[in-house]
Amino acid sequence: MNQHPIVNRLCYTLLAISLVTLRVVAQAPQRQPTPNDTLKSPKVMADKRVMISIYAPKASDVTVTGDFLGQPKPLSLTKSEQGVWSTLVGPLKPDYYTYTLMVDGVRTMDPKNPVIKQGISSLENVMAVPGTETAFEDNQPVPHGDVREVWYQSKSLGMMRRMHVYTPPGYEKGTTKYPVFYLLHGAGDDDSGWNTVGRSGFIMDNLLAAGKVKPMVVVMPNGSMPMPPQTGMPTNETMNRMRSLFADELLKDVMPHVEKTYRTLTNQENRAIAGLSMGGFQTLDVTLTHPELFNYVGVFSSGFFGATVDEAETKYAKVLNDSNFNKGKKLFWIEIGKDDFVMDANKKTIALLDKHNIKYQYKETDGGHTWINWRQYLNEYAPLLFR
Known part of the structure; x- marks a missing residue:
């Protein structure tokens, strides 16, 4: 038995929409992968040193401050050819530490680290260096x-x-x-x-x-x-x-x-x-x-x-x-x-x-x-x- 004419028109319309959508998707420029896709930060090494990194290819200056430094002076990060800024700190005594990044003078959270400490007007990242001491x-x-x-x-x-x-x-x-x-x-x-x-x-x-x-x-x-x-x-x-x-x-x-x-x-x-x-x-x-x-x-x-x-x-x-x-x-x-x-x-x-x-x-x-x-x-x- 043939379908009702209205049903047939609806099916053809849906098919046409699907074909157009596939054509648009196929023609759209594909997102290029970046180092940020696989970046991990902070990264705790076996020797208790910690790598802190952030992908900021257009930045000109990145620093980090934290209670692991033992002083208020910020530590500068180094930029790679891929646009990843990093610094290696430590080795650190096992404990929980807070830190904050500064990107071109703007206080910035580490986007790869979801663990934070909340204050009344600021946020800080928290990282753990594991060990029996903690x-x-x-x-x-x-x-x-x-x-x-x-x-x-x-x-x-x-x-x-x-x-x-x-x-x-x-x-x-x-x-x-x-x-x-x-x-x-x-x-x-x-x-x-x-x-x-x-x-x-x-x-x-x-x-x-x-x-x-x-x-x-x-x-x-x-x-x-x-x-x-x-x-x-x-x-x-x-x-x-x-x-x-x-x-x-x-x-x-x-x-x-x-x-x-x-x-x-x-x-x-x-x-x-x-x-x-x-x-x-x-x-x-x-x-x-x-x-x-x-x-x-x-x-x-x-x-x-x-x-x-x-x-x-x-x-x-x-x-x-x-x-x-x-x-x-x-x-x-x-x-x-x-x-x-x-x-x-x-x-x-x-x-x-x-x-x-x-x-x-x-x-x-x-x-x-x-x-x-x-x-x-x-x-x-x-x-x-x-x-």
């Missing part, structure tokens, strides 16, 4: 806790805010209440910092699996406050305002939300706080303003910066001169790298504490103001909590 921060085959992105209404700031919260393995199925550890990041970062490049979830998982820490809830709030319009470095007035905003939000929004939402123990003996750089500054402020809140205090690579060192003795006079302060602190831990650029502020802060007979434990390590140190500091500090 076992404490690696994703090991052990029971894992959960890290949640938690949104809440900040009444202090009049906006929605986010924090990251780690709960230990078994939290969901249990009824146990846990001590809580508030872990603060540094300037330029947000609440994701400790969870991404900081590796906090994996560090806690591995410590728990090894029986080195007590199970706890770890709260990583966003310590970066909305900044007023400004040019240049923040003034002391701006820093003081940001410090006050953070303290208000921590006490009035973050802690109440955590204690309402999670099964946490809500007394001083079961609360800890620690922070790096700006977060260490915030930790000092909260501790010396509200000594009744935290029994465990950690200050990483920090101190009272600039003129705030001189202001601190007046601002915190009541607590600094309180003879009962030491009785309310089971641990006051201060740690910093010997090459850290905030060492001067750190030393002045320690001198202030010594002047007022504030007891603390102090440790200097190798290295500077980098996540390479801060992950190690967390690994050392967490086992000391809630003992």
Whole structure:
């Protein structure tokens, strides 16, 4: 039986369209392969050297900066005849490193590396150099806790805010209440910092699996406050305002939300706080303003910066001169790298504490103001909590 005339016309039309499409495709210029198609970056060698590369045939200058350099001066990449810019760094100690490319003066991510660290206004690539030294921060085959992105209404700031919260393995199925550890990041970062490049979830998982820490809830709030319009470095007035905003939000929004939402123990003996750089500054402020809140205090690579060192003795006079302060602190831990650029502020802060007979434990390590140190500091500090 013959098909209906309309059906026949439709078939002929579709056939004609297909033939035209094939003809157009056949006549279209074919994309030529480039070195970018097979390029790998970063490429970790067996001897722990790392090749960082980017395909930028029209660029005239490419550099890279990263915490593996140990200095702020950028490293130049060399261009091949195929338009691939590369440099070989190391050998590097096994660890996690951040880096950023600069192509003709424009800050650029490595397009071949999808692993990133997010800040409040920038991104950085993250690369891993594997080895036994990184076992404490690696994703090991052990029971894992959960890290949640938690949104809440900040009444202090009049906006929605986010924090990251780690709960230990078994939290969901249990009824146990846990001590809580508030872990603060540094300037330029947000609440994701400790969870991404900081590796906090994996560090806690591995410590728990090894029986080195007590199970706890770890709260990583966003310590970066909305900044007023400004040019240049923040003034002391701006820093003081940001410090006050953070303290208000921590006490009035973050802690109440955590204690309402999670099964946490809500007394001083079961609360800890620690922070790096700006977060260490915030930790000092909260501790010396509200000594009744935290029994465990950690200050990483920090101190009272600039003129705030001189202001601190007046601002915190009541607590600094309180003879009962030491009785309310089971641990006051201060740690910093010997090459850290905030060492001067750190030393002045320690001198202030010594002047007022504030007891603390102090440790200097190798290295500077980098996540390479801060992950190690967390690994050392967490086992000391809630003992």
